[in-house]
Amino acid sequence: MSLKQRLYFMLLAVMLFAITVGLVSLTLLANKQAKNDAQQRLLDTAELIVQDIVFANITDDLARLDQRLHIYVQQQFLKEARWNSPNGASLIAQAQSSSMAPEWFEQLSRFQPQVLRQEVVWFAKDYGELILTSDISVSVNQLWSLLQHWLWIMLGLLFTVVLTIEALVQPSIRQVQRLTDEAVRLGEGKLDEPIPVEGYAEFATLSQAMEDMRAIFLNSVSRQRLQREQLKNIGIENEQRHRWLKSLLDSMRVAVLLEDPERRVVFANQLYCNFFRIAIDPIALKNHSGAQLELQTKLLFADPVAFISQSDLLISARKPVTNQLFYMQDGRWLARDFIPVMDDIGRVKGHFWMYQDVTDIYGLRQALSDERDLAQVTLSSIGDGVITTDLHGLVTFINAEATRVTGWDITQAKGLPIVTVFKAKAEEGDGSWLDPVSRVLATGEKVELSSHTLLYHQTEDKQTPIEDSVAPILDRLGRVIGTVLVFHDVSDKYALEQSLRWQATHDALTQLIGRQEFERLLHQAQERQGDYALIYLDLDQFKLVNDTAGHLAGDELLRQVTDLFKSNVSDVHVLARMGGDEFAVLIKGDVDEAMRVAEGLRLALAALRYQYLGRVYQISVSIGVVPDIGAQPDMHMLMAMADAACYAAKNAGRNQVWLYQDTDTYLVSQQAEMTLVSDLHDALAKDRFELHAQKLIPLQSSGTERGLHCEVLIRLRDVEGNLVSPAVFIPAAENYGLIYKIDRWVIEQTLKLLGSDADILAKVSVCSINLSGQSFAQSDLVGFITNCMHQYGVPGHKLCFEVTETAAVSQLSQVADFIRAMRELGCQFALDDFGSGQSSFRYLKHLPVNYLKIDGSFVQDMLQDKMNEALVRGMYEIAHSLGMQTVAEFVETAEVANSLRDIGVDYAQGWHFHRAQPLQRLLQPLTEQSA
Amino acid sequence: MVNNTLFSKKLSFYFALIGLFVLYQHTALAGQTYRFGVTNVETVMTTAAQWNPILAWLEQRTGIRLTLQMGMNAEDTQARLMRGEYDFFLGYPLLQDAVREPLGFRVLLKSKNVSNRSAIVVQAKSRYRSLSDLKEAKLWVTHESAFIAHTLPMAALSGAAVKVRLQSVSNQESLVMAFKMGQIPAAALNLGMFERAMAGHSEDYRILWSSADLPSLPIGVQNSVPLGVAERVQAALIEMVNDEAGQKILQSLNRRMGAKLSGWQVATDAEYQFAIAGYRQLERGKLACDD
Structure with missing residues (x-):
């Protein structure tokens, strides 16, 4: 059946199907619609008729009702309208049939008249029964009319489609036929004639595609011819290359054997036959079994089993292997290389074996290996850690000591960057990791790390103090080929340093x-x-x-x-x-x-x-x-x-x-005192103290003393040269423990001055030196004074040490011991400021002093204060009763002096008689007198 | 003994007669349908919607079957009334001498608490401001038998010496609808019904004249109706407001109609003398109405 015939057949089938479906659908739809319409109309009509019925009954006008019923029936949807009154009377109105469709269609359409029965009740009043019957003729007529239209439409469509087919399809069919013929021609290999590109757009495109295909096929055929020609030429070239390769391989100093995948010999050179003592020509080996050849020659090897098994392993592994060494029975070393010949997709195309006599090289290598081993053993044995790297800073060797400290062994460390294995920080650095190897590689110079370097263990839970140096490894040409890092564990030394440092701090x-x-x-x-x-x-x-x-x-x-x-x-x-x-x-x-x-x-x-x-x-x-x-x-x-x-x-x-x-006055004064103390230190260091003296004048003519009796007083000259009163600096010196140093300075300087001139010394009767309580706390005071006396040649009787009552009482035993010790050297003692302290006379029994110096506070106003006078008198009496001489201080007037004299006080000291002056100046007249 | 037997027989006979009579009455009553006419204040259908439930209740209550009857319009109703086609009638027309005297209609009942006033109304946008403005104007009215909607307004116009041109409508409901749609400029009607219909549109109309509140529409009965029937109907309607089913009917009616019907009470002719006199006066033609 041709395409055209099939088209017409399909078209007709579609049309019939459409008509049938349409008819059935329309009928069903119309039937349903008609039924619904009829019911609705009946209801609507009934509603109106009911009102008419009620109206007619109320107005008693049934004739009007009858008339109304007929009017309703005449509306073409009612076949019959019947009213049955409650009393049995009825009114009926019927319509004439008006169907236009043939009877068979009416039966086929299956339209059924709808009947509505309804009780007429108007607000509880029964007005009978209404029965309405619908007229189907309207629906039948509508459907019949619709069907006719539908048929006409289908016919018109059919006619249109046929025309379209005839107008469009026929030319297309012709073009398809043409293309089919062209395709057959292509299939027969007739590629010479071009395919015309013509017709509708789609056919033209198809024709063009077919024409392109023809061109491609034609090119392909031409190329194939060309390739065949080329292959022929290649074959000739390959033959030439083969001969050249053979002569090359024959001339090599390497035994060569080429096998196919089944181990049949493809090629062997003369040297192969020589190596393995194969007497036949290598060309004759072609197609021999390579495995057989190995079996035949295995006894030449010291370990034939290894030789054979290695070969099998290599073939099965299908990977190139070089430098397999075999020791021969005749003492030679053979090195074998194996190369599996693979194609592009990994299939083995052959086996390529090369054998080389490496007896000379092997010996040399062995010697080198032995030396290397020796070096490694040596390095492993030394006590320092040794790590070597290559040119790129990768670890090549690590000895046992380095392994111990770093936690990396050679198998782990080899090949790793040095900074991974050797992780060190400067103990007192910025916390960054050290990298001396990089510096050495960059500069080629040796680098020493600081002594306080900590090397971290691999797990970083332990650090070892080390001393380290890194040096470059140079080749014969002086090029850096690696580095060697040597470090020494100084944990013990470090620990000792730490301990000492700790102890020091x-x-x-x-x-x-x-x-x-x-x-x-x-x-x-x-x-x-x-x-x-x-x-x-x-x-x-x-x-x-x-x-x-x-x-x-x-x-x-x-x-x-x-x-x-x-x-x-x-x-x-x-x-x-x-x-x-x-x-x-x-x-x-x-x-x-x-x-x-x-x-x-x-x-x-x-x-x-x-x-x-x-x-x-x-x-x-x-x-x-x-x-x-x-x-x-x-x-x-x-x-x-x-x-x-x-x-x-x-x-x-x-x-x-x-x-x-800063505003604390007490602390300000303390601070001033501290400043003074600082000044005192400086004064001691720079000799800014000065010795002054004040005379003690005997008041009684019966006194036997001849010569100068004075009290040495300390003065301080500040940095500007002004004199500072002892009342200012002595308390500070006492508070800050400097007074004993000042005492010693006074002692030494006084003795030095007295001993500097014999005449002066001769003229001095007694020189009184004040000692503070702190001096007595110094256990070497006696020794110090004794040394000075000896050093400067001052006899003890020239000296009198004045001790304050307070100091004496607070350190009674020390003072007493000192007095006893110094009295043995002839020294005298005076109890100074007697009466000002809180001590009792009882202490006088324990202090064997020579003089009792009455505190000036009692003397100054003794003429005005009878109590003071009485106290002065009392002190004199007691002192004298104990065999002590008395000295009154702060005698400022003649009247006081006279009063003291009258009392019997032995000496007076005060401005009335003498103001303190530099000791040297006081002593100077004595030398002048001598002169 | 013979006397006793005879007496018993007579007594039985009399009892049987009485029983038959009662049975006859009941049967007669049960079989006979009385026609209840209503004046055309509203349309036939509206009136039926109001009175069918009441009459059905009456039948159920009393056993007396009453069927609603009306003319197609007020004129038709008047004619039927005069022909005696209604046994009971609701509306002022029964008070006309032409109806009362030959048919012996008497008033039985009236509605309780239903305002009944007559009025002449005009469109608010019309030029009519007083009755005098209606001189020679068209005035829509219902049939002359409508006392409230026709007789009284005519009397008022006559009193104001205003002559109008009357246009008749079959019933007041249609009259009110036409006015509401603005189709008629002036109308005479029952004010109560008008106001119910125009609820919410008070600004659309103006009342030129209205009467005093008059007694509501009477229900009357012909002489041909047996007394017992009339009395029973009267009693039932009076009792309707106290009956549960009757109350529901009245409440439903009030909801639908917007009325305030609260039952019926006894009424007599004496209460409607004014209407009777008014009808007489109309008959005498002393009212100046239409031309």
């Missing part, structure tokens, strides 16, 4: 840092200019514990106090033992923090009940706080301020915290 008893280290940290804090404060602590009653319970108790107390302080001082602060019973805390914080810590320490210590050998001691602490230490550039001044504040706390009653403030 820490207090052994309390394990706290010591004064020196603390001052260093303090200085650092000052320079940082941050928020820092200084707390200075001085234990109260520590001396009591030490003196009463002994040094062991004192040490234990210090340990307990240290533990207490540690538990009350945060780790951000620095706690130190400054010495003795003094502690300090460097507070990282403001004044509030410092005060809080200070108060906490005070309370903690106040709560401490120190027990030792059954005795309980109540301990407290005096604390000075200096805030904002960065504002004080001078650290010594800072310490002095802290000390002053601490001292102020003590003076205020102990167990207190005293905050240093």
